[in-house]
Amino acid sequence: MTLEEVKEIDSTYVMPTYGRMQIAFERGEGARLYDLQGRDYIDFGSGIGVNSVGYGNQRLSKVLADQTHKLLHTSNLYLIPQQALLAKKLVELSGYDMNVFFANSGAEANEGMIKLARKYGEVNFSKKRYKIITLASSFHGRTLATLKATGQESYHRFFSPFPDGFVIAQSLQDVYAKIDDETCAVMIELIQGEGGIYALPKEEVQKLEKHLRNKEILLMIDEVQSGAYRSGEFLASHLYGISPDVIALAKGIGGGVPIGAVMSKHKDLFQAGDHGSTFGGNFLSTSASQCVLEILEEEKASGALQERIELFDHKLEECLRDSQKFIKKVGVGLMVGLEARDAQIQREVINQALESGVIVLRAGKNIVRFLPPLTISREEILEGFERFRKVIV
Structure with a gap:
């Protein structure tokens, strides 16, 4: 199914209760999503904090498959x-x-x-x-x-x-x-x-x-x-x-x-x-x-979660230091955000980040929110912030 076909069917049959971005995903792996055209995105949103172990986790997939047979x-x-x-x-x-x-x-x-x-x-x-x-x-x-x-x-x-x-x-x-x-x-x-x-x-x-x-x-x-x-x-x-x-x-x-x-x-x-x-x-x-x-x-x-939290925190501090679009960092652990100077900057950053291949979320009036999978790899964090920095610096 093409993206245009999805848009047409959705607009005809689904109640318009969401201000959706016009993109549809087909599969995922780790903290990476792939759209219908095959383009990849580093996901710093995890389905609004839901996909805690990322996408395609083999242990979870096996448990689900085994249970469906019972x-x-x-x-x-x-x-x-x-x-x-x-x-x-x-x-x-x-x-x-x-x-x-x-x-x-x-x-x-x-x-x-x-x-x-x-x-x-x-x-x-x-x-x-x-x-x-x-x-x-x-x-x-x-x-x-x-x-x-x-x-x-x-x-x-x-x-x-x-x-x-x-x-x-x-x-x-x-x-x-x-x-x-x-x-x-x-x-x-x-x-x-x-x-x-x-x-x-x-x-x-x-x-x-x-x-x-x-x-x-x-x-x-x-x-x-x-x-x-x-x-x-x-x-x-x-x-x-x-x-x-x-x-x-x-x-x-x-x-x-x-x-x-x-x-x-x-x-x-x-x-x-x-x-x-x-x-x-x-x-x-x-x-x-x-x-x-x-x-x-x-x-x-194992300490892996704390290592991710510390690396993520460090990269957010870099964004705050190098960009004039943000005022401060907020949040705890891997439930964090950057406070934009106003709501317009917040919207622009979220939309441009998606175009750059990284998913971030909105919160409050002017917060750019980050809720990555808790199992996100070091490489995915670094690549995600490399894409994000192209938008904000």
């Missing part, structure tokens, strides 16, 4: 061995005493957190608590509830009325003022992704955690983008030295196969019938996730 799905009416093993793996990697619910996406994982918080507020207090405080510039998903939890008004147009009970704080300090006797939880991203790759101040997060614990208010961490070693640790929560009550995961834990997870210290709060998912945690997705986490765990243990 079972893809039976539903959660029955025990699923792979699901149980993945839950065990997630809990062990977290180091927290939790259990796990499986969904299909980040938005669904965040919906699960919201429902869990609402039940917590219902059964643990004499007066029902239902309010959840989130932060300005946050992003938590596209469902009605997670959209309302998202602290960016631009996402709220057209879709009201929203579910009640979400309160937006302008900062961590403002959270304290927003707490009242109907507050059941505070839900935050430690590193805001769509909001501009902004890492919250560590000491302020730790102070808030202690305050919430004293108030018996849940601290819920959205690690949909920052989890699965994206920050350099399995969870960004580990970098912050905190122990959340609830965590949401998705994106990178599946390596491209849709999966989301809710992890909670309140292990018996959800009972049979309180929550569910037809597809969540099926044979295919949990087999894939086990493999992905094993690969990433090995990359972390």
